[in-house]
Amino acid sequence: xxxxxxVLLAFITAAAIIRRQARAVHAVGPVRNWSIPKSWAIAxxxxxxxxxxxxxxxxxxxxxxxxxxxxxxxxIAPIRTPNDRGFPNRAEVKQLDVIEELIExxxxxxxxxxxxxxxxxxxxxxFVLYTSNVEAATAKAxxxxxxxxxxxxxxxxxxxxxxxxYRTFAx
Numbered sequence: 001x002x003x004x005x006x007v008l009l010a011f012i013t014a015a016a017i018i019r020r021q022a023r024a025v026h027a028v029g030p031v032r033n034w035s036i037p038k039s040w041a042i043a044x045x046x047x048x049x050x051x052x053x054x055x056x057x058x059x060x061x062x063x064x065x066x067x068x069x070x071x072x073x074x075x076i077a078p079i080r081t082p083n084d085r086g087f088p089n090r091a092e093v094k095q096l097d098v099i100e101e102l103i104e105x106x107x108x109x110x111x112x113x114x115x116x117x118x119x120x121x122x123x124x125x126x127f128v129l130y131t132s133n134v135e136a137a138t139a140k141a142x143x144x145x146x147x148x149x150x151x152x153x154x155x156x157x158x159x160x161x162x163x164x165x166y167r168t169f170a171x
Contacts, residue, residue, distance in 0.1 A: 025062045031132055032110035036060070041170060047121060051085040056117035056128075056170035064163040064170075069114060069130040072160035073137050075103060075144065077151040082123040095150045096125055102148070103127050106140050113137045116166045128165055 025036055039059040045052060063069070077096060079088045088096060100118065107113040113131040120126075131137035138157055145153035 025059060031068050031112070034063075034111050036063075036111060036114065043169070050122045051087070052119060052121035053087065054117060054119050054169045056166065057115065058170055060114060060116055060166065061170065063114075064166050065161065067161070068132045069163075070159060070161040071131050071134040071137075072158050072163075072165060073113065073129045073131050073134070073141060074156045074158075075099075075127040075129070075141050076154040076156065077125045077127075078154075079120075079123045079125060080151065086122045086124075087120055088125070099144075099148055099151065099153070100127060102144055103129075103141075106144055107137065113140075116163070117169060119169065130160070130163060130166070 025034070037059045038057050040055050041058045042055045043053070077099060079086070080092060081089060083089065104115060107129060108115060112133050113129045115127065115129050117128045118125060119128060129137065134157055138155060141153075141155040145155055
């Protein structure tokens with residue numbers, strides 16, 4: 001019986017190591033060939049006196065601040081009917097989820113832009129991306145803003161080579 005437990009523990013340990021390796025960022029060669037998994041950390045709290053809910057891809061930690069992604073692009077959706085905490089109701093969450101899926105589909109091809117996180121606070125939701133091609137990313141984000149009819153999306157671009165916003169919320 002003891003040998004069975006030892007073998008079982010060895011198998012479980014090996015499986016955990018393999019899963020960890022499979023989820024690790026593989027950032028070798030051209031950016032378009034990088035393997036970047038998703039591992040979301042969710043948090044709620046207060047930031048600058050306001051209620052905030054965040055979801056950030058902590059799998060990006062090993063590449064945060066790399067020179068390939070010096071620009072931060074935010075796609076901001078003002079919440080139409082925020083509650084007393086500044087958050088959307090369930091029906092609007094579904095609409096925002098559709099917007100997020102569209103952003104994922106249009107922006108993340110060939111790892112040109114990485115969806116780092118989502119911040120909801122003070123009557124708005126911001127989709128936070130880091131990009132290696134700010135001109136192309138801005139054009140794609142502007143096209144998404146024109147396509148979306150449920151919210152008036154705003155697009156902002158800032159230099160953020162240290163990934164300050166990411167590190168603020170994902171550390």
